[in-house]
Amino acid sequence: MNTAILRRFSWEMEIAQPEVEQLFDTYMRSPQLKNIASIISKRLGRDLRPFDIWYDGFKTRSSIPEELLSSKTSALYPDPGAFKANLPAILTKLGWSPERAKYLADKIVVDPARGSGHAAGAAMKGSVSHLRTRISDKGMDYKGYNIAVHEFGHNVEQTISMYDIDNYMMSGVPNTACTEAMAYVFQSRDLMLLGMKDENPEKTKMETLDAAWDLMEIMGVGMVEMRVWKWLYENPEATVSQLKNKVTVTAVEVWNEYFAPVIGVKDSPLLAIYSHMVNTPLYLPNYSYGRIIHFQIEEFLQGKNLTSELDRILKQGRLTPQQWMMGAVGTKISAQPLINKLDEVLK
């Protein structure tokens, strides 16, 4: 494991890098993405431009004014203590019993964050997980709340996969992608937890379109990152300016290969935007992986008892990712369920 590439993929994700690249390549070549592009173009009433890779008009929360959401969250959560006090209530809203909710919430504390938010898991039984969230003196705004719910998902995962595992060595989940998937399961229910009803009958369809479009963007930047790091290991003497140039060139290369046919514009360097691809090597692919896993899990959870399934899935402990996924939903990690759902929606 003498490179960051091997350590990130084979060691941490327990998946070989070429396997991940193959998965991304297959998905980004899906012809369905062009259909989404034409839907977006119709909605916007113009040809697409490169920045439309961040089109967020499918997000159902966009239909509720953010000020309204923020006024609700800041009244509910004026300080970290208020959020901490409400953790058991959030858990029972999701479906856990009051006893189970107390058991989990007792092992999580809430601290004020200087950054956006963070979840630091306990490393031994008897210790607590830390939910770090940013709250200004005006209280928690919607953005902070949305992040806090995400982090809370991490903390619950951290708690179950540590306290409820028989063998300490098996504690945790296979990799960051799995813990992100769990955090998204929570985060996507943030409005429900606020008691807000989504009146949009197209919600599920919109969510599928949103997930599919988002996945293309985050896979694109992940692809740039993988190619750049491979180049960096082939060119260990590279200077800062050579690296900068390579990032831009690679971004354009990936754009022209996968995005230009979908967006209809060539030579955009936009995919070079994530600076943390340099200071935190090869983290970006985790997001795509997490979203694929999240989608598979969400699909599986439809119509089932959310919390008993989460308990069951997380109590598997730290199996290898494919084994964990087989146990969780009965199939291996794949973007196919998303493509299938997309086909249904596009019809």
Ligand SMILES: [Zn+2]
């Ligand atoms: Zn996260």
